Every structure is written in C-alpha cells, then in structure tokens.
C-alpha cells in the first residue's frame with residue numbers, strides 16, 4: 224500500500240478501500256456536528272441521528288484498518304447547541320473497546336459564553352482493537368525544570384542522590400489531561416484552517432502510540448497537522464481530506480517539515 228500521500232475524497236469511501244490491520248494509530252478529527260456553524264463541512268447532516276450513523280460507519284472502517292495492537296484517537300467537541308459527541312462516545316464504547324478519554328486542555332478559553340463557564344477543553348476518545356495495545360509511556364514524559372529538580376533533591380527520604388537525580392531527569396509521566404495551548408490567530412503555525420490542531424498535541428498522540436516506521440492514518444486531514452507531525456517523527460502516514468483548498472494547504476506545509 225502506498226503511504227506518505229494525501230487522498231482527496233470521502234473518508235468513509237476511501238477507508239473502505241484500505242487493507243485490514245495496517246495502521247498502528249488512527250488520528251481522527253472529524254466534523255463535530257453543528258459546532259462550527261459557519262463551516263459547511265460541520266453542518267452537512269440534517270439530524271444528529273444521521274451524524275451518529277455516519278460516525279459509526281467510518282469508525283468501524285477505521286477499526287478494521289487498525290492493527291490489533293493499535294489505538295484509534297477520535298477528537299470531539301461540545302458546542303453551545305449540540306452535544307452529539309456525548310452520545311457518540313457512549314455508542315462507540317459499546318461497539319468497540321474503550322481505552323481512555325483524554326482531555327485536551329487548550330490552556331485558554333474560547334467562544335465566550337454568558338450562560339455558563341467558558342469552554343477550554345476538547346475531548347479525545349481512545350479506542351483499542353484488542354488487549355495489549357502498544358503504548359510508549361516513556362516517550363511522552365514531561366520534564367521537570369532545573370529548579371524543581373534541585374528542590375526535590377533536597378528531600379532527605381531519598382538516600383541515593385544519583386539514582387534520585389536520574390529518576391527526576393527522566394521527567395514525570397503525563398496524565399490524560401494534555402495541556403497544550405491552542406493556536407492563536409497570530410501563531411506562526413496557523414495556516415488558515417478553522418480547527419487546526421497544534422503539532423505539539425498531535426506529536427504526543429503519535430509518540431505514545433507508535434514507533435518510527437509505523438503507519439499513522441488520518442481520515443480528516445484538514446490542514447495536514449497529522450501528516451506533518453508523523454513526517455517529522457519519521458512515521459509513515461496517510462491522510463484523507465475532501466476539501467481541495469485544505470489539501471493544498473496540507474501539501475504546502477509538508478514541503479517544509481523539519482525532522483525532530
């Protein structure tokens with residue numbers, strides 16, 4: 224199967240053409256359903272029931288394409304008017320094996336609400352195909368800063384200071400609340416897609432679930448964030464995107480990727 228390319232087309236139809244069990248990770252950031260009211264791609268279903276049925280179909284295909292030890296990450300956002308993702312999580316967790324629910328803490332709020340707290344997070348439902356999913360916990364440790372390391376080394380309960388220093392320098396395990404600032408309008412990374420995800424966030428999903436050389440598939444590639452991240456981390460990748468303008472943006476971004 225040819226990888227490292229973008230297929231222009233419909234996610235469900237294109238996933239149906241792919242072989243079984245080829246992807247180590249699927250990173251899917253699908254339309255949310257009526258959350259971004261000005262985007263035609265987010266308002267293309269008449270009812271929530273239609274949207275949920277469509278999601279069930281492309282997730283089933285994604286799970287078929289996923290390797291037995293792979294993970295499927297599905298982004299979801301709740302809007303002021305719609306909360307389809309709550310129902311989607313419940314249904315998908317009954318149809319497939321639930322692995323985790325990650326909270327992407329965007330660090331700043333968005334879409335000011337007067338009638339409730341200001342939203343600041345998105346969710347990432349994680350499904351696994353079978354028991355024994357690959358998960359590289361050490362690859363996504365969070366480093367302590369130098370001052371914190373020195374402070375913690377003063378703790379006299381730890382007699383072997385060298386071992387303690389080595390332990391602290393490895394950093395701490397990341398929790399399932401991933402705090403990565405969302406992209407501001409002025410950010411150099413921002414490239415004209417209304418729901419572009421930060422590369423630092425996608426890097427974490429790819430690093431924890433794959434090794435170099437593994438294949439990552441994104442059925443809703445948008446501006447190409449998953450492809451850029453996979454390329455710079457030396458993973459194979461495959462993206463599907465319907466919109467030709469976003470496809471152009473993604474191709475341009477891929478030209479200037481620097482390996483990490």
Ligand SMILES: C[S@@+](CC[C@H](N)C(=O)[O-])C[C@H]1O[C@@H](n2cnc3c(N)ncnc32)[C@H](O)[C@@H]1O
Pocket residue numbers: 232233234235252253254255264416418419420421442443444445446447448449463464465466469
């Ligand atoms: C939430 S955005 C993905 C953004 C992406 N993660 C990024 O960082 O740029 C969803 C994308 O799905 C695309 N899309 C909508 N319906 C689709 C379909 N049926 N097949 C493939 N792509 C579709 C939209 O054009 C949009 O770019």
